[in-house]
Amino acid sequence: MKLDRIQVEQLRQFQQPLVLEGLEPGINLIHGPNESGKSTLVRAIRAAFFERHRSSSVDDLRPWGDSAATPTVTLDFEWGGERWHLVKSFLHRKRCDLSIGARSLSGEDAEDRLADLLGYQFSGRGASQPKHWGIPGLLWVEQGTGQVLAEAVNFAGDHLKSALNSLLGEVASTGGDDIIQTVRQQRDALLTSTGRPRGDLQKFSEREEALKSQLDALNARIADYQTQVDRLGQLRQQQRLDEQERPWEEARQQYRKAEQDFQEVERWRQDQRREQQALDSCHQKLELLQEHLRQAEGQQAQLKERERRYHEASNALNRAANQGAGVQDEEVRARDAYERARDMLKLARQQEERRGLQRDLNQLSDNLQTLKDRLGQARTFQQQLKDLQDTQQREGIDFEALKNLRKAEQSLNEARIRSESVATLIDYTLEPGQEFHLDGEPLTGQGHQQLLQEAELAIPGVGRLHITPGGEDLSELRLQLSRLSEEHQRQLATLQVASLAEAESKAERQATRLNDIKYHKDMLANLAPDGLDALTGELESGNRRKEQLQNDLAERPECPGETPSLSSAQGALDVAEKRVGKAQKAARDHQSALASANVQKENAEQEWQLLREELESDAYRSRQKKLKDDIAGAARDRDELQAKVEQRQTRIDQARPDLLQQDMQRYQASADQQEKAFRDRALELTGLQSRLEAEGAEGLEEQRDECLVQHEQAQRRYEELKRRSEALDLLLNLLQEKKQALTRRLQAPLQRHLDHYLNILFPQARLSVDDDLIPMTLSRRGSQGQETGPLEALSFGAREQMGLISRFAYADLLREAGRPTLILLDDTLVHSDRQRLDQMKRILFDAAHRHQILLFTCHPEHWRDLGVEPRDLLALKATPQN
Amino acid sequence: MPRFLHTADWQIGRTYSRFAPDDAAALAEARFTMIERLAQLAVDEQCEAVLVAGDVFDAQTVSDRTLRRAFNAMSAFSGPWVLLPGNHDAALAESVWTRALRLETVPANVHLALEPSVVDLSPQGIMVLAAPLTQRHTYEDLTAVFDSLQTPDGLLRIGLAHGSIQGVLSESVDSPNPIAPDRADRARLDYLALGDWHGAKQIAPSTWYSGTPEPERFRNNEAGFALVVEIEGPGAEPKVTSHRTGQYQWHQWHETLQVPTDLDAVLARLEALEEPAVVDIQLEGTLDLGGEAKLDQALSVAQGVHRSVECDRSRLRLLPTEEDIAALHADGYLGEVVAALREKAMDDTGAAREALVILAGLLRDRQSRGVNGEGNP
Structure with missing residues (x-):
């Protein structure tokens, strides 16, 4: 499709006709500043195609304030080897005429023909909206929407797919999606997304299982019932048999026989117990007699023992008596030594006291001497202090008066200096030998004089010069000077000095003297803090104490020769005291040991004598003989009894009373058990009978059969549904698989075109396309290898570039399918940087080899290197057409 | 006597x-x-x-x-x-x-x-x-x-x-x-x-x-x-x-379908059956979509007259003919899905067969509603 000419009139700002003609088959760059009419032109082209000429929703086409206008768009283009001419007018005179070669169409026929050609729809009511725009909506990019792609592709979807269909042959299915939808609904009614049963399938599966378990339960009950019936038969047979044979009676007979045998053995055992008792008492008696014999033998041994103990005690007494003399000697010696040590201690103590008195006396003498010295010094300081205080009394000077004198003298000096500055200065240098007089005073040589009052200078040989000094306050100054001088004199008189210097020297002396006075006072306080009288008293009491000490010392004469020290004398006394204690204790111990040994010896002797007398008596001897005879008799009785008991025990053991007892238990138990079994069986029979009657009345097998009917019914239904769900699942998978395969086949050509453009921008990059042919992810080489990400994640500029690339790819696809392609770009790529823009220009230029592109811009300078002549909209407007 | x-x-x-x-x-x-x-x-x-x-x-x-x-x-x-x-x-x-x-x-x-x-x-x-x-x-x-x-x-x-x-x-x-x-x-x-x-x-x-x-x-x-x-x-x-003395006759047939006339024979037997009967038909072999519809129809009629008519098709392979497929108008990837299921259903009588039946049903529904995609530009 090639657009040749566009004419717009009475449309918004184009009151006058605007003609754009001689359009190129490739890129056409139309530029103009803002509001120069670019968007109006684009709107005009869109309106010519998308809006019904009868539409009342196109008021925006009306020029401002011209209610009678008829906005008209005229388009000329070539397609299919024919020339197409479209004139479309809106609002005031609604009209649409289309001529194709020699044929003509008008009104809605013409509009529908165009919609069919380009692949879009009309709005049912109101203005055309993006959802109607179809393929032009994809290829005609409005300002600032280049990056929005998915929606446009969706709206173009059917047209795109039908174009692709014709490209690939009949591969898409009519209504296939509806079939898939239906199959999915039916499948989802039976299966969850993960293939688990739901709905009826789940219901019947559960029902089948429930019935199965019910059936199993009934079968189990029936099996149980049948077992019980069999048991009932068996029990009845056994019961009949028992009634005839009565097996427990035989057991009772056997029991009685065993009982008799056992009672016989019991009698033997009673006899045995009796004789055993006799035997036991015989044993006891023998034991007693033998004990007596053993006691007699024990007394002989005791007699020897007592004799031995007597000798031992008597020896001990002798040993103790021998030790006595040594112990007493020691006691006497120890007491003597103690007396001596005590005397020595007394002497040592006396000497110690004497040494202490001597030491005190010496110390007191030293103290008295020191006191005497201090008293002397204190008296001297007292005298000197008195002299200093007298001098101060005489020559003291008042510091306040001195300060006043200093002030008076300073004021006087200042006044003098001031007077000198205002005084008349006479500076003179006289020739040697020359002389003149100032107020009578001769002046010679060199010098100067200051005059504060009139003066007379007499120059010999010359005459007199009367000088009156000038100045305004000279007289006042003079007055002040004399007043200050008087004050100065008065201050001097007060201080009784001739000059300030004298007063200053007097003050310095006074300062020195005051320091001396303080020093003397301090010393005096140091030497005699409580005054001289106290010091004198202290000295006197010291002297009295010294006399006392000397008296005490005289009372303690010095001991001639060596005396031990007090501590060693005390130590010696302690040793002696301990020795005395020890010696006395030894004496006491010896006394008591001697007494105890004596008692022991006497006791032992007495015991020995007593026992000997008894054992040697006649009575004792005859008792011993009888004892031996008794023992022999008892031993004989014992042996006889022993033999009898043993004999009988053998008989009892051979009869096995334990086994007899067990036999009795066994026969008794069997009889009881058999009788009990009989009774229990009768009970069980009754119970079983009534239970079976009850269960039989339930009609278990009939119930089971009914349950079986229901179960098989549910099972059949479940299996039907299961088969159906499997079939639906299979069908759905197959449908989706085939549809995906188809989509992939559709994607392939689009992918090829996408890759073609994309590789100009990013070598080896890939833009993958989803089932709806919408580009989704960009995969390209980045700094860390291959990077893949969704398109939405890209920057605005990059998304716009991808949008443009995709649209070119769709256009290529449509062209291959033999569909017309016209690309309109309104101020596109304004967000691209220079480098990208250069690449995009290569892409644009490449696409322009296959498609006509109308590029509207307000930045013609960005597009200078496109190799086309830009058309200036302002210039076109300036040359009115007819 | x-x-x-x-x-x-x-x-x-x-x-x-x-x-x-x-x-x-x-x-x-x-x-x-x-x-x-x-x-x-x-x-x-x-x-x-x-x-x-x-x-x-x-x-x-x-x-x-x-x-x-x-x-x-x-x-x-x-x-x-x-x-x-x-x-x-x-x-x-x-x-x-x-x-x-x-x-x-x-x-x-x-x-x-x-x-x-x-x-x-x-x-x-x-x-x-x-x-x-x-x-x-x-x-x-x-x-x-x-x-x-x-x-x-x-x-x-x-x-x-x-x-x-x-x-x-x-x-x-x-x-x-x-x-x-x-x-x-x-x-x-x-x-x-x-x-x-x-x-x-x-x-x-x-x-x-x-x-x-x-x-x-x-x-x-x-x-x-x-x-x-x-x-x-x-x-x-x-x-x-x-x-x-019996009220119901019980019939169980095991049949293998190879050619279209096999099905016709079975259906003729079913039609001729004395009423009321309890019937269990177990089918093996292959069936095209047309045959499947015919079978459904005949069973539905029989269920109206007999006590119970059951038909086990779990071992029957559904093998749509080219005409069957064409009649579904499955274009694009739907056509691929049909082809894939058809291939699977050749060896598999389970999910793939059922899936094919479901898909065929959906496609037929769509046709009968007149939604065939022509409304799209």
């Missing part, structure tokens, strides 16, 4: 789980009406007694109601009935019979032969030697006792037993409850009335199985009859006539 009715294997209380609930109920009901028809037959044929050779009840624990209905259904014939316990209703310590006695539902003219014994029907000129089963299964010949049982001269000796004649019926080799084939001769019986085999069958000149009077399964030969036996006197050869 004694004349009596020989029947067996009533199987009262039997249920039919393989059928739809209403069909199953009707078939169960037919077993009660069968008793009424037998009673009427005995009256009509002037029989003096009715002998039932075992398996009167299908199970021991049928409901009280079933018990009562069975005995009540006998009321039309007031002559003596002799009922023999078989393997399904053996005379155990506790059995359907002891329950019936407890319920006092057994009419006075009904003799229950619960022990090996002779039932004295001398007014009818008959002594019935009964060999009831007192266990579910036994491996000894219970009729052996007949040899030594004495009956008065001048009365017919009629044996009544339930079991398998040894070595005669193919199924009965080593089967429980054996009966010697020459028992009638050895025990000097005038007639041996047998039960257990569900089809009417003569074993020896005077030994017969009557079969069940109402068929209850597909594998029955000559089921649905009762025998009227007439014997001139002791030692005379019995005259046995077979009377149709």
